[in-house]
Amino acid sequence: MLALADVAHSLHCAASALQSPACGVVRISTMDPNLLQGLLYQNESETLDFKIAQYPFDKATDEKKSELLKDILAFANAWRQSDAYILIGVQEVKGGRSIAIGIADHLLNRNLQQFVQSKTNRPVAFSYSAETLDGAQIGVISIPIQDRPVFLKKDYGNLRSGVVYIRRGDTTGEADPDEIFRMGSSAAPSAGQPILVIDLFEPLARQKVGHEISLDSVSVQPIQKQPPAYGRGNQFDFSANPDYYRELGQFARETTFLCPIGIAVTNTSTTCAEDVIVTIQFESASIVLLDDSSMPERPSKLRFKLRSDLKEVPTSTISVARFSGSYEVRAMIGTVQPGRTEWSTSAFYIGSRTDATVHAVATISANNLRVPKNVTLNFRIKASERLITPRDLELMEADFE
Secondary structure, X not given: OHHXXXXXXXXXXXXXXXXXXXXXXXXXXXXXXXXXXXXXXXXXXXXXXXEOOOOOOOOOXXXXXXXXXXXXXXXXXXXXXXXXEEEEOEEOOOOOXXXXXXXXXXOOHHHHHHHHHOOEOOOOOOEEEEEEEOOEEEEEEEEOXXXXXXXXXXXXXXXXXXXXEEEEOOXXXXXXXXXXXXXXXXXXOOXXXXXXXXXXXXXXXXXXXXXXXXXXXXXXEEOOOOOOOOOEOOOEOOOEOOOHHHHHHHXXXXXXXXXXXXXXXXXXXXXXXXXXXXXXXXXXOOOEXXXXXXXXXXXXXXXXXXXXXXXXXXXXXXXXEEEOXXXXXXXEEEEEOOOOEEEOOOOEEEEOOOOEEEEXXXXXXXXXXXXXXXXXXXXXXXXXXXXXXXXXHHHHHHHHO
């Protein structure tokens, strides 16, 4: 399938980072219902908070929006051994079972991600999902254990830059210097834990580009809707596919704007990393993401395809799934020995018909990695269009073979 990568590269698939569209995505039903039910019987703590009403966000003042930001930062910095949750639309009942009263509207996960990530010293791992609990719609903000401390780079609303807000019990306070120092010390992996670094890379050059890549997404458009028939030379060939050039033009339009990207993981520790998996969450309706198995079928010069000419579904280490406007890329990296880099044996393909900047969250996990690591990846896509003639199609034949 990397012949397609060659074509995309020849049409200037290079690099750029993106701008999210105005529309957003609400994550739906991502939690175990039994877990949600169990949370109702717990009291507020370093891992749980109940909110009767939705946070002010759209068209809210900075002061109002800072309430949400402060809670996310406080839970991210909390001393805890499990994920934290904020249940929105739930009335707390101390010493009893809290009540799901529901909310009328949901926040958009992508908008929240952009809002928070643009203000903090490091990426914050969290997500917003819409859940159904006791027949009521509630919002859930999930915050996993992650690297700390997290704080604002600039003042925002009622919050001050450089201050480490922290959740203690059912209240929020400010961490003292000693506490902040211990957070930094605890960020180092425990003995025997691998240290993993993720990089994007260009498959053709096998060159790492780090966490940010700029791409030229070139869409080709045939000038003639009805190009000349294939196999209509001096000697008529009954075995030739007369629609080959038309199909080739359509294939080029559907594939050449897609740029191939690989995933590399480096183990900088002295501990072997077992069964490494990388998942990347994209939340943008403006992009297209495909894997090898979902790429369009190449056209054939033959009228009747031979069995060996049929499309083969390759075995790939990278798969792409789509969920109503969002995408998940999953790369099975396998074992990464100490001091070595493992490269994905296949690629995922990303492109856009319009200029875009996309921020994705990558999660690295391994069997012997206690806490998955989250990093933010940036894709800057510059879109353009190129008109091609029937002669161009003839010259492109070799690129698709």
